Amino acid sequence: MSRSPTARLFVAVDTPWDVREQLAAWARMALRDTSRRSGSPPRVLDAQLLHLTLYFLGNRPAEEIETIMAQLAVCDETVGELSIGAPLWLPSRRPRTLAVELRDEHGRLAGVRQSVVDTLGEIGEPQPAGRPPAKHRHFRPHITVARLRSGTAPRERTLSPTPALSFTPSELVLYRSWLSPEGASYEALASHPIG
Numbered sequence: 001m002s003r004s005p006t007a008r009l010f011v012a013v014d015t016p017w018d019v020r021e022q023l024a025a026w027a028r029m030a031l032r033d034t035s036r037r038s039g040s041p042p043r044v045l046d047a048q049l050l051h052l053t054l055y056f057l058g059n060r061p062a063e064e065i066e067t068i069m070a071q072l073a074v075c076d077e078t079v080g081e082l083s084i085g086a087p088l089w090l091p092s093r094r095p096r097t098l099a100v101e102l103r104d105e106h107g108r109l110a111g112v113r114q115s116v117v118d119t120l121g122e123i124g125e126p127q128p129a130g131r132p133p134a135k136h137r138h139f140r141p142h143i144t145v146a147r148l149r150s151g152t153a154p155r156e157r158t159l160s161p162t163p164a165l166s167f168t169p170s171e172l173v174l175y176r177s178w179l180s181p182e183g184a185s186y187e188a189l190a191s192h193p194i195g
Helices: 017-038 061-070 110-120
Strands: 006-014 051-061 083-090 097-104 143-149 171-178 183-191
Touching: 006 061, 006 110, 017 083, 017 097, 017 143, 051 061, 051 110, 051 143, 051 171, 061 171, 061 183, 083 143, 110 171
Parallel strands: none
Antiparallel strands: 006 051, 006 171, 083 097, 097 143, 171 183
């Protein structure tokens, strides 16, 4: 019996190209000195890979993609302006990523995420034992800018301030993630405008 092909999927909000470029440049500069001290440099992500993940769907049967795209079109929440906040080492104890927080002064981004989670909740991400479903977890909006190998986080984690940037999201994007030894690449499968 053959297995049907699967696709690793997630829903995200894209950031404008100039914001991505400035965040990638900041990460390269901020991590330059950290890399010299730690001996194992973090891998700064290319600007084209920077996004805000709202909901990770995991490996789904490829035949579900059309249904997911149709369901995503139902999400019509409005997002206001988002601004770049402080650097974040995630998770805080044994970091594997460097990210920047996103500030949402109007609190609308959480509503957009909840709309996506509620709409796609039946499909949803696979849940490890003991982990609550996404709709019950705290949402901490961030953009990952660098990845670290396990156990290579620098001891000194103070970084230069992030650039003062802001943007207003204009669409939700359904992405397919392709994994390789060189890192992930993403393919936009569908987009849906948001207010």
